[in-house]
Amino acid sequence: MLLNALIDLIPELNKAFLETIYMVAISLCIAILIGLPLGILLFVTDRGLFLENNIVKSVLGFAVNLIRSIPFVILLVGLLPLTRLITGTTIGPTAASVSLSVAAIPFFARIVETSLREIEKGVIEAAIAVGATPWMIIKDVLLSEARPGIVHGITITTISLVGYSAMAGIVGGGGIGDLAIRFGYYRYDNTVMITTIVVLICLVQIIQFSGERIARLVDKR
């Protein structure tokens, strides 16, 4: 009985799993692509640093806080016009990826900024004293020294994205979380609910485990 129910669930689960991976992967890539430079910019334009610029720092900081203060569900719906502009549609996993990305960018940017703050100021100063260009300092000192922290940040962002993607169902995004809500919660189907939760637990564990392994590998301190 239970086994049959599980077997029936496999195609649905498989599709949902791929949708989750798809959404998380796209938004993670975009979060890194935009969030990383944004986080670096937030750091290097801060007071006393080599590209100190109060205006850039304030504007970016405000924008980041603004997006981060909007609840994700509202962001999801509120960004529908933008989603249509970018993807041509407002439903499906691709559409959901737009809002997920927008939410993940400032989240990841702040994590990057925080890990850069942990670098000893003297190391940056030593690079300035040696005559390094700002670009060299960013590439060879900041990113190099903050690598373990950034890897941890990617791990945290990925797991947050898995969580957020559950809400993608609102715009027909699909995914495992959506499956859990639609079948498990609304239809009181405990089998689906528990199965999906188990899958999610495994997924998060794997992400966390791999993240830590990679972080340790790149950590030379």
Place this chain on the structure above:
Amino acid sequence: MIEIKDVTKIYTSKNRQVIGVDHVSLTIQAGEIFGVIGYSGAGKSTLLRCLNLLERPTSGQIMIDGVDLTSLNSEQLRQARLKIGMIFQHFYLVSSKTVFENIAFALKAANKPKEEIEKRVNELLDIVGLSDKRDAYPAQLSGGQKQRVGIARALANDPNVLLCDEATSALDPSTTKSILTLLKKINRELGITIVLITHEMEVVKDICDRVAVMQNGKIIELGTVYELFTNPKEELTKSFINSILQFEIPEHLLQKRTGTMVKILFKGESAEEAIVSDMLQTFKVKGNILHGKIEYIQNIPLGVFIMELTGERKEVERALDYISERTNGLEVIAHAA
């Protein structure tokens, strides 16, 4: 040549101003090892950091080989910094990069081609004696080794000047010695001007040619190390020198004493003459050396002895006159009981 012209650095925070460096003017000759000594908070670190504009002076100029650093734009300043090496108390190596990569970083800043970087890093590793640690990460090195990497990085682009910010303060005494020896070698063999700041008179004594004593952001005394050692004027200078030439005479010796206790200072040649022996043979006094030390400062001997002289009062006085004539300093610590 480095000229510091009326440099002042004032830190302004919300409701108060702190003066880091207070109208300092100083000329450091090419090829010398110049020390700045002072307690923490004296402003010596700020002064040093002004020399490569890690700290921009509030007013005044920094001239290095005739170029005013404060007038340069950021790209010109970056180019100028290639020729000013700097090492730090806490080394500040990039922990995620190997020894090789840390040194190569400085050469990359100078846009050197890859083959040249490879060759130059190996040369530098040879100079600092770390050829076998090429691929190690900083975490695998001892403090002294890390400082050697720091030195190699600082020397990468053949600088004219090397700034040392408490470079040995985090090291144990024997490692300190070896780093100082290396710095001296760099100064003599490569002709690099070294400016170092420290709170340890030992460091100044070992390698500096000239030294400035700093207090409250000002330079209160300046001279060759030998001048300062033999003829300190300011209290602070004396206290630094005492940290090296201080003798503690045990209490029971002071109590047992019957004769006149004197401190005799010998400088230069007089330290090598047999003055004490002559004195003892010429006058009817007995001499008992309680403590003695000869320091070699810039290879010039400086001797300090504490002696107890016993004998007839007149003879002792004549002996003391004789000594004060032929030596450079005589201080009666306690008269005959």
